[in-house]
Amino acid sequence: MDLVLIRHPAPAVDAGVCYGSSDVPLLDAAGASAQALAERLAELDAPPPQALWTSPLQRCAQVAAPLAQHWRCAYHVDARLQEIDFGSWERKRWDAIDRAALDAWAADLQHARAHGGESVAQFTTRVGQWFDGLTAVGSSDEHVSHCHVVTHAGVMRALASLALGVPLQTALGWPLGMAAIAWLRREGTSGAWRLVHWNA
Ligand SMILES: Cc1cc2ncn([C@H]3O[C@H](COP(=O)(O)O)[C@@H](O)[C@H]3O)c2cc1C
Numbered sequence: 157m158d159l160v161l162i163r164h165p166a167p168a169v170d171a172g173v174c175y176g177s178s179d180v181p182l183l184d185a186a187g188a189s190a191q192a193l194a195e196r197l198a199e200l201d202a203p204p205p206q207a208l209w210t211s212p213l214q215r216c217a218q219v220a221a222p223l224a225q226h227w228r229c230a231y232h233v234d235a236r237l238q239e240i241d242f243g244s245w246e247r248k249r250w251d252a253i254d255r256a257a258l259d260a261w262a263a264d265l266q267h268a269r270a271h272g273g274e275s276v277a278q279f280t281t282r283v284g285q286w287f288d289g290l291t292a293v294g295s296s297d298e299h300v301s302h303c304h305v306v307t308h309a310g311v312m313r314a315l316a317s318l319a320l321g322v323p324l325q326t327a328l329g330w331p332l333g334m335a336a337i338a339w340l341r342r343e344g345t346s347g348a349w350r351l352v353h354w355n356a
Pocket residue numbers: 163164175176239240276279307308309310311328
């Protein structure tokens with residue numbers, strides 16, 4: 157099974173602003189960005205997907221919809237693929253957020269909810285529920301052996317962490333650009349996942 161993860165293109169947000177669940181718009185035209193992504197995926201020899209999943213946030217769904225049309229594949233919008241909810245920190249500048257609250261969050265990354273949004277544990281649980289559902293289908297149905305997902309940096313790191321069995325803390329340190337592609341493959345015989353590309 158091939159699982160190709162695509163980070164959305166750059167949103168129209170000032171650098172230094174915290175955003176996760178905020179529905180911020182894309183900076184550039186979605187159609188042209190989708191076309192460029194399709195070309196990059198073809199250059200990587202990614203197999204055309206039988207199904208495309210997307211986060212409902214416009215920075216993902218606006219490129220996912222034309223991509224699903226391009227591949228004429230099944231299209232699923234799933235809220236479990238949304239970025240982590242930073243609660244009261246959403247749309248604030250990181251340097252304007254209370255230092256003590258940021259330190260408390262970093263000190264207990266799994267469970268802290270100083271911002272009133274989602275803890276990392278809650279976030280990874282819901283992303284994991286989506287992943288478990290996908291792999292259950294993928295193991296029984298050859299028709300969904302190639303899946304693409306348009307989603308967010310945090311979700312991509314959480315999925316890589318789950319598939320590869322590396323701590324999320326480790327995956328949080330891996331660079332990931334806007335519109336970056338990560339490709340995971342599960343071998344049929346062993347069932348083990350491996351990374352084909354990261355940040356391509
Ligand atoms: C623990 C954790 C810490 C994060 N810090 C930033 N993001 C994530 O949230 C922001 C929005 O992502 P995108 O631009 O892909 O929609 C980015 O800064 C991204 O790295 C995080 C996500 C998680 C799970």
